[in-house]
Amino acid sequence: MKTKSKILVFTFLLAMGLISSCQYDNIIEPVTPPPNPTDTVSFVNQIEPIFNNNSNCTACHFTGGGHSDLTTGNAYNSIKSMGLVNLSDPEASIIYWYPNLDNSSDHTWKKYTAEEAQLVLQWIKQGALNN
Numbered sequence: 001m002k003t004k005s006k007i008l009v010f011t012f013l014l015a016m017g018l019i020s021s022c023q024y025d026n027i028i029e030p031v032t033p034p035p036n037p038t039d040t041v042s043f044v045n046q047i048e049p050i051f052n053n054n055s056n057c058t059a060c061h062f063t064g065g066g067h068s069d070l071t072t073g074n075a076y077n078s079i080k081s082m083g084l085v086n087l088s089d090p091e092a093s094i095i096y097w098y099p100n101l102d103n104s105s106d107h108t109w110k111k112y113t114a115e116e117a118q119l120v121l122q123w124i125k126q127g128a129l130n131n
């Protein structure tokens, strides 16, 4: 190979390396959400996992179980159709206060941790998006 074409090949490879490394940087995003009040809460990435991780809620709130269906893919529709969010008074939303640690409801078998309750409330305050 002539020196000129070697330089061309080298430049090409260098350029490809730079381009792909830039794209790679763009793909990596933080998975764990910082609990920042200005961040938009993601229902799919932050709320559904509260329900599903270790069957936290879905142990009882499963499809056809007679209560709200909090399983992945069904939770949003169930919460909405059962009227468990109150957009004009987020703190009065059943999905927020009923299983809340700070609340004396009958739902004694499982409560949100303080962080989970905060996240759910923030999600409702932001319009309970299906995001």
Ligand code: HEC
Residues within 6 Å of the ligand: 050, 051, 056, 057, 058, 059, 060, 061, 066, 067, 068, 069, 084, 094, 095, 096, 098, 099, 106, 107, 109, 110, 111, 112
């Ligand atoms: C051991 C079973 C069990 C677990 C675990 C459980 N729940 Fe429940 N939940 C129930 C039952 C039974 C009811 C209906 C009786 C009642 O009103 O308390 C209910 C009612 C509710 C309601 C009122 C609306 C409805 O669906 O009837 C909400 C909201 C709720 N649960 C949310 C949660 C959340 C969120 C979790 C997880 C943090 C959770 N539950 C975990 C059994 C459970």
